[in-house]
Amino acid sequence: MSHPHPELDVPAPLAKGAVRVVPLGGLGEIGRNMTVVEHDGQLLIIDCGVLFPDDHQPGVDLILPDFEYIEDRLDDIQAVILTHGHEDHIGAVPYLLRLKPDLPLIGSQLTLALVEAKLKEHRIKPYTLGVAEGMREVFGHFDCEFIAVNHSIPDALAVFVRTPGGTLLHTGDFKMDQLPLDGRITDLRAFARAGEEGVDLFLTDSTNATVPGFTAPERDISAAIDKVFRGAERRIIAACFSSHMHRVQQVLDAAERNGRKVAFVGRSMIRNMGIAADLGHLHVPDRVLVDVKKLGDLPDDQVVLICTGSQGEPMAALNRMANRDHRIDVGVDDTIMLLSSPIPGNEGSVWRVINGLMRLGAHVVHSGGTDRVHVSGHASAGELLYCYNIVKPKNVLPVHGEWRHLVANRDLAIATGVHPDHIPLAEDGVVVDLVDGRARVVGAVPCGYVYVDGSSVGEADEDLLKDRRILRDEGFISVMVVINSSSGAILAGPEITARGFAEDAEIFDQVRPKIVSAIQDATAKGVTDPHQLQQVIRRAVGGWVGGKIRRRPMIIPTVVEA
């Protein structure tokens, strides 16, 4: 199996008539999806999402795609196509529009409604063009036809892009539930027509490529939900993503069948369900919905709450309920449903919230148990094989996955007969050129993690994160000394401040005499420069703390002359 290309250089400019594809996010991680397509001097962007940090990026708020590649070419961008409204596809749009506010955003009604709500918080009013499946729009050299796909959010699209240099079919995120709640199936006939016309490059969602078989239908969940409703003695609290309108629909329908009222909890849930209802993606049965403040008037066994936090997110409603830090006081014989499965990496948080809720006496139903309370939003290996066989692409570029997912997706394509040489394996920043019907890796451009951190965008870097890890694990010692500028005598200090240590603060009194003698030795030797004296202090403190308490904290010496 070929391996990625760490020694790739920046490639030559794109040959005339060729098509270039550069992923700036979403390949090598699940998140911050963004793909740049180029032909004859023009660019088309597909998606612009965020990645959420984990404990490897302490203190960071969001991770964006790296826009450096397009920063000098913003005027070449014809359009930004948004395949659907998930954060990992639209979350970075505000930061892109800061660079060029008039970039046109292309998407379905629901997708645009969600991104406009997000942009409103950033005080940006975008240019948008609403599209729907079956429509065809031309943006410069890019003739785009939109195709319905089924996913874990309504109104998701795939896009078939025709250019003079070749055709691309990008699935977006998709699965192929044949009996979806809204009847809007992935349009396999449109995939077939594209295949008959000829798909030069097929960009496919790799998320579940490692999962054999087929993704279970959404409606299978209703049996499990009904079972929970029938057995629930007191209140029911259902947690899911605030973008999963069909999942919420199932809970609303079960509530109606079982004579319960439903309240939405939390700003994002209320906002998104409002948008969905306005656009017809959520059908609220008559008189089922109530305001959460009115729930106290109802008997517990008529209450359903729908909230966020099914991934154990610390600040979301469910975890705060588990920690008794929420207006809703979970108690004995309440029933909680976690209607999602843990995103890789979130498992610890999910178990933590489950244990916490159980300790309060609640029954917790989750995807790790025997009831099917969640199905994935992504095509498994079985569906992907259907797609490769129907589309019969000339080339395949696996997208939307960690390395292991991309590799597995490639293996599926190979199994259906696509030649291995026609399936480049790329990561963020790797450049793939489609020339004379063959797609291959031709180089790579810089593409790092861009951090949103506090008020800053793109300023936090690895050195900062390293500093934060040191502060977290080892603490810091700050030393200030005021010295006489002529004689070098110590006028004030050493003032020592130490934080992040388990040891009693008094222990640091022991290092004071060592600092004093180190300074005196240095000044006796004629050293007067404050910077050099700071180094002297650093060495004295570092040596002591390493030996005495076996730590390697950040040491910050400050020498001031007066």
Add this chain to the structure above:
Amino acid sequence: MSHPHPELDVPAPLAKGAVRVVPLGGLGEIGRNMTVVEHDGQLLIIDCGVLFPDDHQPGVDLILPDFEYIEDRLDDIQAVILTHGHEDHIGAVPYLLRLKPDLPLIGSQLTLALVEAKLKEHRIKPYTLGVAEGMREVFGHFDCEFIAVNHSIPDALAVFVRTPGGTLLHTGDFKMDQLPLDGRITDLRAFARAGEEGVDLFLTDSTNATVPGFTAPERDISAAIDKVFRGAERRIIAACFSSHMHRVQQVLDAAERNGRKVAFVGRSMIRNMGIAADLGHLHVPDRVLVDVKKLGDLPDDQVVLICTGSQGEPMAALNRMANRDHRIDVGVDDTIMLLSSPIPGNEGSVWRVINGLMRLGAHVVHSGGTDRVHVSGHASAGELLYCYNIVKPKNVLPVHGEWRHLVANRDLAIATGVHPDHIPLAEDGVVVDLVDGRARVVGAVPCGYVYVDGSSVGEADEDLLKDRRILRDEGFISVMVVINSSSGAILAGPEITARGFAEDAEIFDQVRPKIVSAIQDATAKGVTDPHQLQQVIRRAVGGWVGGKIRRRPMIIPTVVEA
């Protein structure tokens, strides 16, 4: 379902003739197992392990049981029984022996060999008594009979404790593989004999109580391992726990069958396999083992390396190989086997190391795929049901699990006919008394997390961890000012040091004038006390940084008089 008892008080002293059980670790978390059994003024301790921190305990090295409950009663301890040699059962023994070095340690040969090796690093030479299945030893009021159990480390024991106040059967950690590699099955006949005599309290391993069915046999893995060996083009790197001697045995046997040589990598692997081989728990086929330094002489397709790191531990060999930070240079078509499944919470680390190794071109075989390369070390629901039916205990105390595991284990016992009132649900610190054949919760004693942190034991607390989280997420600003002790005029400073911020350091120049004017305003009003001036500085800086960069860092003002 009854819920835990947060309002429990310290219980009354133990009634004469009764038996008291106090878990100090292992209930409510998987780790730091320790149980204190009391009768008529005497104590018996079962196990004394550690818990490894996660990102909720930044900078912490280890988490110990809370010894406070026994600190004033050390002379009452008759013995410390160690059921087996895993870290979560022996890892805290050095810290317990610091309190009383002559506490006798009771365990099997292998268990004692492992704990003695650990104690040697702490320069402690313990009193030990080696026991084996079938033996019976009396420690004060505690008449202990040892029973063989099968687990993921050899030589594990259950213990049947007879006291004048009742009998206890503690499974230790166990499963019931009927065809184990060493032929040493869990002695169900001994459980049956105990049941016939009468088991008043059955303490059972809850780890896999949520898993329906039966734990697969260890030998099932050999087929998967052979398949990997047959298909491996270059080197094979097998990662597993350095305590899993049977798993290592399978790799050694497969190497012999397939004409490969094996080298152990890493200090703990080499040490533990040496101990195991000396005691007859590891059988190294002739001429299979080589020194890792000699591997370069062999062709790649004759090489097998056995190392640690199957949980994605950052400092272990496998992760360092994935980051190209190890003497072993993993490359294209090497095959890596992760011979364990992720411990809950470790999933992110495991995926990270798998992706990293695949990016280097290696084939990675792991328990998330289609081949059975791991089986659990713990009994599933199926085995636990056998145990409840054979033992027919009067009372059950679920142990060794998070809350959800304990609850599930209790449900299994109820299903076999044990009355719910005879199955207390306890957590660390909860006191369970066995009186007149009935076990119930009677109170709770303080039992917190005790942190080993740097050179300190038990000094780190929640405030420290909170400080560390602030440092990690928000950074700190240290401000030092030297003022004239009489006039209050500023002699030097404000010297501002800020770390952990993405924003450029120059931004903090903006707060300097605010500090100066805040100090001047205060001194003009007659404020001269350095502590009050520090508060003035804190408010000035806090207000500015919250508004300007939307952070809430640790602010450390220091005012020195000169």
